[in-house]
Amino acid sequence: MKITNLGSRDYASFYVACELFKQMSQQSHSKLGLATGGTMVDVYAFLVDLLKKNQLDVSGIETFNLDEYVGLSASHEQSYHRYMNDILFERYPYFTQSLIHVPNGDADDLAAETKRYEDLINQQGPVDIQILGIGENGHIGFNEPGTDMNSTTQVVNLTESTINANSRYFDNEDEVPKQAVSMGLASILKAKRIILLAFGEKKRAAIEQLAKNEVDKQVPATILHAHPDVEIYVDDEAAPRF
Ligand code: PGA
Numbered sequence: 592m593k594i595t596n597l598g599s600r601d602y603a604s605f606y607v608a609c610e611l612f613k614q615m616s617q618q619s620h621s622k623l624g625l626a627t628g629g630t631m632v633d634v635y636a637f638l639v640d641l642l643k644k645n646q647l648d649v650s651g652i653e654t655f656n657l658d659e660y661v662g663l664s665a666s667h668e669q670s671y672h673r674y675m676n677d678i679l680f681e682r683y684p685y686f687t688q689s690l691i692h693v694p695n696g697d698a699d700d701l702a703a704e705t706k707r708y709e710d711l712i713n714q715q716g717p718v719d720i721q722i723l724g725i726g727e728n729g730h731i732g733f734n735e736p737g738t739d740m741n742s743t744t745q746v747v748n749l750t751e752s753t754i755n756a757n758s759r760y761f762d763n764e765d766e767v768p769k770q771a772v773s774m775g776l777a778s779i780l781k782a783k784r785i786i787l788l789a790f791g792e793k794k795r796a797a798i799e800q801l802a803k804n805e806v807d808k809q810v811p812a813t814i815l816h817a818h819p820d821v822e823i824y825v826d827d828e829a830a831p832r833f
Contacts, residue, residue, distance in 0.1 A: 592816060594802055594823040596830040600633060600790045603824040607722060607786055608637035612647070614720050620651040624721030624774075624782050625679075626732075627656065627671040629760075630790055631724060632678065639682045650687050655711070655718060657732040657779070659696035661746060661770035669760055670696065694744065694772040701746050705772060709744040712778055721782035725789050728752040729797040729810035733773035736809045740817075742775030756793075776814045784820045787812065789829040798823070802831045 597603040611634075614621050625631075642649065656671060665672035672693040680686050692711060698704035712718070723731050728750060734742065735750045748770055749757075758764040779785070789798050800810040801823065807813045815821045 592821045592823065594798065594825060594831065596827060597824050598827055600826045603788060603826055604633035605637045606824060607634050607788060608641060610786060611638055611720060612641040615649060615652055616647055619648060622653045622716060622718045624718040625654050625656050625675065626722050626724050627674045628724045630788050635678045639679060642683045649685050652686060653690040653715060654692060656693040658771050658773040659694040660768040661696045661701065661772060662768050664697045696772050701772065705744045705746060709778060712781065716781055718782040719784065721779060721785045723785060723787040725787060725794060725797050725812050726753055727756055727793050727797060729800055729812045731812045732779060733771040734776050734811045736811060738776055738811050740814055741777050743778050744772065744774050747771055747773050776811060780814065780818050785815060785818055787823045790826045792828045794829040798825055798829050799831045799833065
């Protein structure tokens with residue numbers, strides 16, 4: 592695993608957008624593992640730009656999102672499904688709807704939904720490129736500290752740290768859902784190639800933990816040391832200081 596400081600958020604976002612674009616243009620039936628959150632906003636903006644400039648045929652591209660809040664419908668303003676529609680799928684509206692997968696956090700039977708989603712990853716996967724952000728507490732997807740290394744898609748309880756960090760997207764902290772459906776750590780590791788991005792000083796401590804080269808269950812992202820093809824790109828602020 593290599594941590595590369597690309598200097599700025601702009602450079603790193605553009606680099607990752609280019610990697611996604613290359614994958615999609617070289618293989619018209621590519622499978623992409625997608626992430627949401629503030630970190631990914633510029634990646635998708637650059638990607639939409641590249642797709643438009645090149646009029647890329649994306650009808651065969653299949654996408655799998657990492658997670659979704661429990662209790663929010665796909666159309667809810669803060670749902671990750673809505674984020675994806677607003678930021679990618681409606682800006683470049685040539686994806687095939689049936690090939691876009693986001694866990695349904697609003698399902699009546701969440702246990703059945705987690706099974707359905709994991710089965711889908713197993714049947715349709717593996718994902719060619721999985722992109723990941725990282726939580727201030729080292730989570731990937733919504734796999735919080737202490738998550739089992741063998742976990743598959745499951746309902747998770749969000750920690751105080753995550754609820755607090757994500758409250759910036761809601762009117763107030765009380766509105767942040769307390770649970771999410773998330774791909775597990777084992778589900779994420781099934782991807783062929785993984786690219787993790789981290790920007791800003793608040794992510795530095797988590798990146799410094801990753802730089803230590805040891806798997807620590809309390810820092811879920813460190814499970815990535817068990818994967819053979821992981822790249823990490825950071826900006827100056829998130830780069831390790833030791
Ligand atoms: P952020 O979230 O991109 O909104 O900082 C990343 C994460 O929690 O994985």
